[in-house]
Amino acid sequence: MVMNTFPPVQPHDLLWGLPVAALPTDAPAWVAEVIGLGHPVVVRRALVADDCVAVGVRGRTRDQRFALVMKRADISRCVQPEQLIDVATDSEWPVLEALRQIHPVMQKLGLPWGVAGSAGFELATGIPVLHQASDLDLILRTPHFFSRQQAAELVTALDGAICRIDLQLQTPFGAVALREWAGAARQVLLKADDGARLVSNPWHLPERGA
Known part of the structure; x- marks a missing residue:
């Protein structure tokens, strides 16, 4: 085989x-x-x-x-999502214009990032799934601690785009929404392979019941 x-x-x-x-x-x-x-x-x-x-x-x-x-x-x-950030397309949907807008912002972070969701699917396949009101789903790979201040600054930068952008921080233990980590809540929802849980620090191994 x-x-x-x-x-x-x-x-x-x-x-x-x-x-x-x-x-x-x-x-x-x-x-x-x-x-x-x-x-x-x-x-x-x-x-x-x-x-x-x-x-x-x-x-x-x-x-x-x-x-x-x-x-x-x-x-x-x-x-992978990282392979889709520079895919050429003739589509003029707002979500893809937003991708072009925020590309320099994401590149300056110096971290691997990529396109997920409907935009990623269409860019990878050419199958039309986007529409006028589509959001742009992004991932940012953050193997090391990404502070709440960094998160808040990134939210502000992304909010200048032509459409709504939802970004997930990919930590070693799961994913957390950028907007949630940038907020004031003491705990945030970490989505892991074995389920979702509230944690104080998504970069520390969470323990059930902690």
């Missing part, structure tokens, strides 16, 4: 290769349709076996989302 050589996948990565035959029996018909068309799935946070990846399938409408598990051996292609 030829093993794929992809680096470890991370939440928000887009993966190709899921066979229709591997879909669970309770999968709606639209899931088989989009997978049959060759659409990618997106990596999500969940605890699964080492040889598997937790993924989600997106359909044509916002209510069409389906969670399942994909075998790592089935991955034929992986596109």
